[in-house]
């Protein structure tokens with residue numbers, strides 16, 4: 037696990053985007069795994085700048101979002117279908133037909149989850165998975181006590197996650213209660229993972245992910261076993277790392 041500590045959130049976005057771009061360049065049909073939430077927005081903005089400057093071409097790339105709310109219409113502005121279109125597909129000039137988001141509106145969610153796994157496999161697997169981390173240590177929507185071997189599946193959201201995401205909705209009762217998410221096993225199959233975290237509200241989860249025991253109470257701790265994972269933090273998110281002096285500081 038490589039850990040890089042940056043001055044601020046803007047630098048996190050740039051450093052992480054460069055790592056993602058390095059691994060996508062030169063591949064004929066690169067596959068990028070896409071996180072939503074606030075954390076990766078600066079990363080996507082920098083990737084968009086590279087695309088605008090001609091330093092990166094994602095027109096032939098495939099994209100797979102990590103997750104989607106269950107029962108939220110794709111047209112809803114906070115559905116991850118809409119968020120990915122707004123923050124990734126359009127600014128990165130990707131082909132919309134090659135960017136997939138789990139179908140949280142499917143009548144058969146088990147079938148939709150299996151099809152999603154098959155689509156990732158058919159595209160050749162994920163080259164670079166972009167990740168954020170929830171304040172309770174979730175990645176994707178894999179909440180604490182999710183099996184490490186899990187594949188794409190339907191999950192209930194914890195109260196903490198619903199509270200964290202309530203800022204995107206008018207009221208708490210509009211925040212969905214369930215999601216369809218890639219599993220921890222699916223995420224661990226990615227060839228490279230780049231996780232970004234900023235802000236003091238992530239400091240406990242970040243410290244537990246990097247230094248704590250690998251335990252299902254802290255889903256992100258499974259990344260300690262990922263063969264090529266890069267964690268890019270700002271000072272605030274790195275503040276509770278006892279081992280911070282061992283890591284690369286920019």
Ligand SMILES: O=P(O)(O)OC[C@H]1O[C@](O)(CO)[C@@H](O)[C@@H]1O
Nearest residue numbers: 072073074075168169170176177
């Ligand atoms: O980046 P945020 O908004 O803090 O969210 C943390 C994580 O929770 C999720 O929103 C749940 O999927 C992730 O996409 C994100 O990485």
